[in-house]
Amino acid sequence: MTQKLKNLLGTFDLTMIVVSLVIGMGIFRSSFNVAKDAGSPVIFFIAWILGGIIALFGALTFAEIGSRYPVTGGFYKIYSYCYHPALAFMINGIILISNAASVSAVALIGAGYLRGLLPVTYQTETVVQLVALAAVIVFFFVNYLGFKMSVKTQNVLMVIKILIVLFICAGLFYPASQAMPVQQVTGNTTFWGQVQALGAALIAVSFTYGGYQQTINFGGEVQHPQRIIPKAIFWGIAIIVSLYLLTNWAYFHTLGFNGIVYNAAGIESKSDLAARHVQSYVGNYGYSIMSLLLFFAVLAYVNIGLMSNPRVLYAMADEGVMPPFLKKVNEKSQVLVYALPVFAAVAVITLFFARTFEEILDYVIFLDSIGLATAVGSIFILRRKTAHLDNTNIYKMKGYPWMPVIYILAYAFVSLSIILRNPKSALIGFAMFLGFYPLYLLSRKLNQTRNGNKRNPE
Numbered sequence: 001m002t003q004k005l006k007n008l009l010g011t012f013d014l015t016m017i018v019v020s021l022v023i024g025m026g027i028f029r030s031s032f033n034v035a036k037d038a039g040s041p042v043i044f045f046i047a048w049i050l051g052g053i054i055a056l057f058g059a060l061t062f063a064e065i066g067s068r069y070p071v072t073g074g075f076y077k078i079y080s081y082c083y084h085p086a087l088a089f090m091i092n093g094i095i096l097i098s099n100a101a102s103v104s105a106v107a108l109i110g111a112g113y114l115r116g117l118l119p120v121t122y123q124t125e126t127v128v129q130l131v132a133l134a135a136v137i138v139f140f141f142v143n144y145l146g147f148k149m150s151v152k153t154q155n156v157l158m159v160i161k162i163l164i165v166l167f168i169c170a171g172l173f174y175p176a177s178q179a180m181p182v183q184q185v186t187g188n189t190t191f192w193g194q195v196q197a198l199g200a201a202l203i204a205v206s207f208t209y210g211g212y213q214q215t216i217n218f219g220g221e222v223q224h225p226q227r228i229i230p231k232a233i234f235w236g237i238a239i240i241v242s243l244y245l246l247t248n249w250a251y252f253h254t255l256g257f258n259g260i261v262y263n264a265a266g267i268e269s270k271s272d273l274a275a276r277h278v279q280s281y282v283g284n285y286g287y288s289i290m291s292l293l294l295f296f297a298v299l300a301y302v303n304i305g306l307m308s309n310p311r312v313l314y315a316m317a318d319e320g321v322m323p324p325f326l327k328k329v330n331e332k333s334q335v336l337v338y339a340l341p342v343f344a345a346v347a348v349i350t351l352f353f354a355r356t357f358e359e360i361l362d363y364v365i366f367l368d369s370i371g372l373a374t375a376v377g378s379i380f381i382l383r384r385k386t387a388h389l390d391n392t393n394i395y396k397m398k399g400y401p402w403m404p405v406i407y408i409l410a411y412a413f414v415s416l417s418i419i420l421r422n423p424k425s426a427l428i429g430f431a432m433f434l435g436f437y438p439l440y441l442l443s444r445k446l447n448q449t450r451n452g453n454k455r456n457p458e
Contacts, residue, residue: 009222011232013151016158018215018236020304022055023161026208027247028274028294029109035260036268037200039187041252047198048248051205052241054410057403059212059237061376063230066215067395068386070225076315082378082385086440089321091371092312093436094429097350098367099214100343102207103305104351105364107132110298112271113291131295132351139303140344146333150307157300164290164297165243168274171250174281177259183266185258199417203365206414208244210368212237213375214308230395254280305347310339320447321440362418362425369415370433373408380404 009017038044071077079088111131115123143150187197215233222228251260254277263269263276272287274294279287314336317326328337380401390396397403419426 021211
């Protein structure tokens, strides 16, 4: 008998989950990558505004998807229901690896903030990697204490993280820093060069805005999904876009465009952007305090990643394409007993194979582009399959079909930008996607054998 997860989430809980899924550590670091790739303040801000619009279109599309088909592990079951179980397995396979890589990337960013507070002999990549590993392990155990504990912890961590972002935005009320770097960020001034710069900038922007789509994995655990899912997604994404634009304007106001990339000595300074920003108007103590706070802020994203992704494994096991032990639920704590440690193990393995944020970024976003474009495309199929719900109280977006079409085209543009910039990452990602097909066939065969043995015991 399939073990069911209980409906425990209200509007505030789910809104905080939306914000948690998106605001990792990207906004405290990705602005460096966006500014460097953009080459000019105009392209920099266009990328952030365009990314916010695309995220809103995607969020509203996923709100309707979640409202029409509210199930636990929805990000898997949508593909299975709208396309084919094989594509569902392949897409979710690469998305799980991509999400595990995102957890690792964010943990590395957070650990990097501690580097400047450590003695010089400990400021090494290995120490940063070990600190990131410790963060993943600690919150694996937090999640193992129970789903309610995870949700309460997440709410507290997210309130703290939003307060940190607001503290960064306070830089808008202080004079600009006088310690401007002599090094200048340069960009291509031709039309095609600026288009390429925008595409490259959108890669890091997409990473920073990504994550809201995982909200539908909690569809089976929301109290009134048709009403709460769209409301929580809308308010969550509105909070995120507002905070991101304010944060980047604060960086620009305080440090200047060149200061987002370079420190006062003219050296690229990517891992301490937010701390340098606060230091410019609070002083050296501000640098140390912000570095420590940002390390703790990373825990919210690690926690939500360990909450959300095991539910996809649960859904895949429920569909019979993963071993049935992955859907085992502790009835008392609502913990996914085996799916949680399996996903945590993948995150740890990814952490050791890719040591830096840059190594992970292109790889993650290319995989996400495939998954997100096809997920949003499912709305065209889902509307036909669930037409009987149209006159009920489900959420229906007003911008159909233009919102999903623009979203799909935007992610096709991002994918093309990755292919042009880093064809190796794109090739590896596509090869992994195809590699999940034989794994699907093997899993299906093993499941059929297992079911046959149950029907014909000897």
